[in-house]
Amino acid sequence: MREALVAAAFELFLERGFEQTTIDDIVSLAGVGRRSFFRYFPAKEDVVFPDHERGLAEMTEFLESGSGEEDPVRHACDAARLVLRMYAEQPSFSVQRYRLTRKVPGLRAYELSVVWRYEHTLAHYLRGRFAGRPDGPLRADVVAAAVVSAHNHALRTWLRSGGESDWVTEVDRAMAFVTDTWGERPAGGDQAADGDGPEEQDDVVVLVASRRAPLWRMVQGIESALGDPRRVHQD
Amino acid sequence: MREALVAAAFELFLERGFEQTTIDDIVSLAGVGRRSFFRYFPAKEDVVFPDHERGLAEMTEFLESGSGEEDPVRHACDAARLVLRMYAEQPSFSVQRYRLTRKVPGLRAYELSVVWRYEHTLAHYLRGRFAGRPDGPLRADVVAAAVVSAHNHALRTWLRSGGESDWVTEVDRAMAFVTDTWGERPAGGDQAADGDGPEEQDDVVVLVASRRAPLWRMVQGIESALGDPRRVHQD
Known part of the structure; x- marks a missing residue:
């Protein structure tokens, strides 16, 4: 029943457009009553x-x-x-x-x-x-x-x-x-x-730092990133 | 005329909804003919x-x-x-x-x-x-x-x-x-x-490099970024 309603609705949407199709059109093509429609779907878009x-x-x-x-x-x-x-x-x-x-x-x-x-x-x-x-x-x-x-x-x-x-x-x-x-x-x-x-993803190190940070802090950051075992590339 | 059509359309959209308002409704409220509408707007949504x-x-x-x-x-x-x-x-x-x-x-x-x-x-x-x-x-x-x-x-x-x-x-x-x-x-x-x-924007240096690049290349990159006069922070 649910699938018949979906099939009928899809056929009509394709034929007439979404706004131009009513729930009555759908139930009529599917050969069921309006109440059956609402048992499955609260509204037209829910199909x-x-x-x-x-x-x-x-x-x-x-x-x-x-x-x-x-x-x-x-x-x-x-x-x-x-x-x-x-x-x-x-x-x-x-x-x-x-x-x-x-x-x-x-x-x-x-x-x-x-x-x-x-x-x-x-x-x-x-x-x-x-x-x-x-x-x-x-x-x-x-x-x-x-x-x-x-x-x-x-x-x-x-x-x-x-x-x-x-x-x-x-x-x-x-x-x-x-x-x-x-x-x-x-x-x-x-x-x-x-x-x-992982090959593609692991290929890049990105360092973000305050540009007023001393150079040694950035180098330390790079070393620490390269030393992080989660990021070591397995050749 | 154009403004009267826009005002009428906005009033009706607010009152009845967009889909429920027709171009006839709009021209009737604005007190003009359909042809005037189309002189300004190709379709309803263009208002x-x-x-x-x-x-x-x-x-x-x-x-x-x-x-x-x-x-x-x-x-x-x-x-x-x-x-x-x-x-x-x-x-x-x-x-x-x-x-x-x-x-x-x-x-x-x-x-x-x-x-x-x-x-x-x-x-x-x-x-x-x-x-x-x-x-x-x-x-x-x-x-x-x-x-x-x-x-x-x-x-x-x-x-x-x-x-x-x-x-x-x-x-x-x-x-x-x-x-x-x-x-x-x-x-x-x-x-x-x-x-x-600029204070907020200039405050960060981002380095993107191949993680297989030698350390000296990254340091060179940082030095060169810091030396770039476009990016020097003016305290």
């Missing part, structure tokens, strides 16, 4: 993104589960992984929806509002964690946008493969880009454990 | 974002005007500045629209699609410029999202001030966050010329 509210709730719960000591950027990336896992759990539905949203402008607009709510949720968490920084709100917004964009990049890559590629590899690579940029520690150690191309 | 197509065209033209030698991140930031300037040229209209989009969900959704097109345009340019990098497409998407997010942060700050704050200061600060993160050079020199808080 397309049935797990959106659950995904947001899970993300919020995960974000709030932090001790307050965790690296906020890494924690935000892990929250985004939950969403990608939700898509990956239903590959054929996700791929079908992806093809539909490319073709139906009204659905594309709805998808943007779905994405925006995830971004807003991440930004809210990051604003709390960055509250002590002068650039806190700006940093929170930009990092949240970067996490969402990296997530969407990984998701699209996986969807374009028809759900065939390894989504864990895709999301690891995308999130490593964000944590390498803003995470509290260079991410070499953890990434190697995640199985994500 | 709210009349300069969107022009803004996109300007951004695209600016992006394409690069020599191919320019710092791509900085060039993308400068393209985003054009959009903010377009808003800032009409402060009272921009502030009025901002208040409206907060209240009318259909308009908020339309605004997201406007923002998405800017982001898409920036990402397209950056993909071209990052084509030689293994992480090119991912980097392009994330940087484009960061530029748009920083732009929107500056825009919102200015709009919330009722268009009273100094938008140039807001956008300089937001874009400096992005160029400091990914720009080709630390941005101290240029930013000081822009009048953007």
